Amino acid sequence: MxxxxxxxxxxxxxxxxxxxxxxxxxxxxxxxxxxxxxxxxxxxxxxxxxxxxxxxxxxxxxxxxxxxxxxxxxxxxxxxxxxxxxxxxxxxxxxxxxxxxxxxxxxxxxxxxxxxxxxxxxxxxxxxxxxxxxxxxxxxxxPDTRLSTKVVQGARPGTVILVGGGDPLLAGPSAKATYPKQAGLATLAARTAATLKSQGVKKVTLSYDTSLFAGPSTPQGWKSSYIPDGNVATVHALAMDEGRQNPRYNAPRVPDPPQYAAAAFARLLDKEGIAVSKSVRAGKAAAGAPELAKVDSAPLYSLVxxxxxxxxxxxxxxxxxxxxxxxxxxxxxxxxxxxxxxxxxxxxxxxxxxxxxxxxxxxxxxxxxxxxxxxxxxxxxxxxxxxxxxxxxxxxxxxxxxxxxxxxxxxxxxxxxxxxxxxxxxxxxxxxxxxxxxxxxxxxxxxxxxxxxxxxxxxxxxxxxxxxxxxxxx
Structure with missing residues (x-):
């Protein structure tokens, strides 16, 4: 902005x-x-x-x-x-x-x-x-920086990779409008599907990349109850609705936020007319992989x-x-x-x-x-x-x-x-x-x-x- x-x-x-x-x-x-x-x-x-x-x-x-x-x-x-x-x-x-x-x-x-x-x-x-x-x-x-969640072309034809951009407010399909306005998986799926259809692709194998973040997903000094109680989710570069099972409630948090988000994205692609293979697994996007679609977060000042x-x-x-x-x-x-x-x-x-x-x-x-x-x-x-x-x-x-x-x-x-x-x-x-x-x-x-x-x-x-x-x- x-x-x-x-x-x-x-x-x-x-x-x-x-x-x-x-x-x-x-x-x-x-x-x-x-x-x-x-x-x-x-x-x-x-x-x-x-x-x-x-x-x-x-x-x-x-x-x-x-x-x-x-x-x-x-x-x-x-x-x-x-x-x-x-x-x-x-x-x-x-x-x-x-x-x-x-x-x-x-x-x-x-x-x-x-x-x-x-x-x-x-x-x-x-x-x-x-x-x-x-x-x-x-x-x-x-203050004007935005965080991007992307979908890129995989190494083989017919493969795509959902790349986490470290935006935990990425909205799932059931999230309601909020301020700041969240980037949404549904928008990302629609943009991805449009690009794929323009290329004549109607079926893909999906994987997801969480490599932007490293190290353990929880630190020393956290109580074991924090995640079950909904105070926070495990930390990953890919998550939707901050790892909440239902975006309206803090608890429960899902055990595997990246896989949960990727599975939701696969369903959204299917609704957009792109068939997705049943197996959705973690993967790694190649450096410089062609971008198919992306969504951006609100500017950093509003996120702060x-x-x-x-x-x-x-x-x-x-x-x-x-x-x-x-x-x-x-x-x-x-x-x-x-x-x-x-x-x-x-x-x-x-x-x-x-x-x-x-x-x-x-x-x-x-x-x-x-x-x-x-x-x-x-x-x-x-x-x-x-x-x-x-x-x-x-x-x-x-x-x-x-x-x-x-x-x-x-x-x-x-x-x-x-x-x-x-x-x-x-x-x-x-x-x-x-x-x-x-x-x-x-x-x-x-x-x-x-x-x-x-x-x-x-x-x-x-x-x-x-x-x-x-x-x-x-």
């Missing part, structure tokens, strides 16, 4: 976010439920306690929202450090957050630390890992926004591997770690990123500091790093979207007044709660923050919401 078109899309997204807030104000005064207008997928992060699974957003009962959201340049005066320090320190003393907590608040414009406590200690980040992965992907690949808003574990893993490919590393968990850190070093943002066992943050072996996350978010909001802007626009909005719009966040009396005023990425594992994002202070200063705890007794999400709310109203 051209840069002009991308800017138009970003403006459109901003307008939609304002519309969402307006609907929230309407909900305050009428009792209308925003849940009637929402129905996106539930968060994919494992939680310390089972989620209720409801995608609806509760009626907002406090405000006013729009009255606190003027158009600001982000360069107002800094908040009073003494007052902010006192309030944050008091909140960090809450026993619910546990004994190991890191916290930082940065001035987005200058990088100055407005508040810091354990800010440089790398801890388990959970899904805030995705901030780091998305930053590296945008910087290495560029999706990954952050919905905390999409599968897409984060794919992005990590694409960074590895771009950087000349093996497209595996280990190669991805090397590549992401190398990109961050070029950006000057590697300090505090000490271990990346995966891209999704499901691994308990990952280690990132609060300062590293807050710095990357500040860069994403800076005009000096335009390619990173999708990180800022992809952050969930408190009380409205993604993993902050699930009806469990920013609902307490000490945080619900900042609904709509905080944008942040969540992180949740057993005994781990993290929150990193950005807000504009009451005097119009743009700040970024990260609050991270990885020895949580039960659930520290309300405390994290309180901390972010303190920043937003400081």
């Amino acid at each position: 051209a840069r002009h078109d991308r800017l138009v899309m970003l403006v459109t997204l901003a307008m939609l976010q304002v519309l969402t807030i307006v609907i929230g104000v309407y909900a305050m005064t009428t009792g209308f439920s925003l849940g009637a207008l929402t129905g996106g997928p539930s968060p994919t992060e494992p939680t310390a306690s089972p989620p209720d699974g409801s995608p609806s957003i509760p009626v907002i009962t406090s405000g006013p929202v729009l009255a606190q959201l003027p158009v600001r340049s982000g360069d107002g005066p800094l908040p009073t450090k003494g007052t902010l320090t006192q309030q944050l320190t008091r909140a960090l003393g809450d026993k619910a957050i546990g004994d190991r907590v890191g916290a930082v608040v940065l001035d987005a414009a200058t990088g100055e630390r407005i508040f810091a406590s354990g800010a440089d200690t790398a801890v388990t980040p959970a899904s805030t890992t995705k901030i780091v992965i998305c930053a590296a992907a945008l910087a290495a690949l560029g 926004e999706h990954t952050l808003t919905q905390s999409d574990n599968d897409y984060a893993e794919a992005l990590m591997r694409h960074v590895a490919i771009k950087e000349g590393q093996e497209a595996s968990f280990a190669g991805g770690e090397k590549a992401v850190i190398a990109v961050l070093q070029r950006l000057g943002a590697a300090q505090g990123v000490s271990s990346l066992s995966d891209g999704s943050g499901l691994s308990i072996r990952n280690r990132i500091s609060p300062y590293a996350l807050a710095k990357i978010i500040a860069m994403a909001g800076s005009p000096n790093y335009p390619d990173l802007h999708a990180i800022a626009s992809g952050m969930p909005i408190a009380g409205f979207s993604g993993t902050l719009g699930n009806g469990r966040r920013f609902v307490a009396s000490d945080s619900k007044g900042q609904v709509g005023l905080v944008r942040a990425k969540t992180g949740t594992l057993n005994n781990v709660n993290t929150l990193a994002g950005l807000a504009t202070t009451k005097d119009g200063r743009l700040v970024t923050f990260a609050f991270m705890a990885d020895q949580v007794p039960v659930n520290a999400e309300p405390v994290l919401d309180r901390l972010a709310a303190i920043v937003a109203r400081s």
